Amino acid sequence: MYNIDKYVLNKEVKINVAAALEEDLGSGDITARLVSDVCEAEACIIAKEDAIVCGTTWVDETFKQIDPRVDVEWKVADGDCVTAGQTICNISGNARSLLSGERSALNFLQVLSGTATRSRYFSRLIEGTLVKLLDTRKTLPGLRLAQKYAVTCGGCLSHRMGLYDGYLIKENHIAACGGIAMAIDEARRLAPQKPIEVEVEDFEEFEQALEARPDMIMLDNFGVEDMRTAVRVAAGRVMLEASGGVTEATLVDIARTGVDYISLGTLTKDLKAIDLSMRLSM
DSSP states (O other): OOOOOHHHHHHHHHHHHHHHHHHHHTTOOTTGGGSOTTOEEEEEEEESSOEEOOOHHHHHHHHHHHOTTOEEEESSOTTOEEOTTOEEEEEEEEHHHHHHHHHHHHHHHHHHHHHHHHHHHHHHHTTTSSOEEEOOSOOOTTOHHHHHHHHHHTTOBOOOSSTTSSEEEOHHHHHHHTSHHHHHHHHHHHOTTSOEEEEESSHHHHHHHHHHOOSEEEEETOOHHHHHHHHHHHTTSSEEEEESSOOHHHHHHHHTTTOSEEEOTHHHHSOOOOOEEEEEEO
16 A cells, blocks of 8 residues: 655645646736735635545645745644534635635645545445455546545545556556466566556456466456455455445445455545635634
8 A cells, every 4th residue: 555655745735736826826816906915814714514624734835835924723633524614724814815825725625625525434334344445546637646645534545656656457458468477477577576466357367366476456346246255265365456336335245245455436536525615804
């Protein structure tokens, strides 16, 4: 699994925010100029629905890049649960700065809290089982590390970050390499230190993969009974991941088959942004 390094994350936050402000502010916030440049204001961000909070560092960085004098006082931390009507943070500083940073700050907080909230929902569905839920690479462009961090705030695990930090040998790779064993052998030759996972679509491929001994086998669109059989045959020799067609209705049954992991693209790609509001007072 991918462990998110705080130094790398903080560096990414700065990049995310700089890109968002360039996109939103462009040559300058002309509407904010309607307000006197010496006017001070206070604001608060309020949750309008229950949620798991995530994205506080992005909000801090947004106002820092706009105006380092802006002060953000958090009432909660990433991973905390909030209820509708609850104040998440108080913000004070130059009114123009608060107005110019509002949308970008809320965009990060809403999207990442939405990711964390969805992840927490799914993680609670499988409480009492030993399975662990994984995210995928189905993330919003430019926000992969941010969303994967949000997934961990929601209680799930982050799978590989990209195509560079672990092998995931799928159908087309297998076909191009001439078979499962050959693909795995070549992976070991090229980068023996990298973890190897291979996707299989039936029991014939499963047996081939098991014999080649990768670190993990992904059971792609296997039925629940077939998963149980695969768990029994593998007998702990390799980690097993269930993937493909996993829904709320099937998740618990899959978790009870004995597989080690279940991957869910829905954690990051089907999210609903959390409804938050920033209210300004002079």
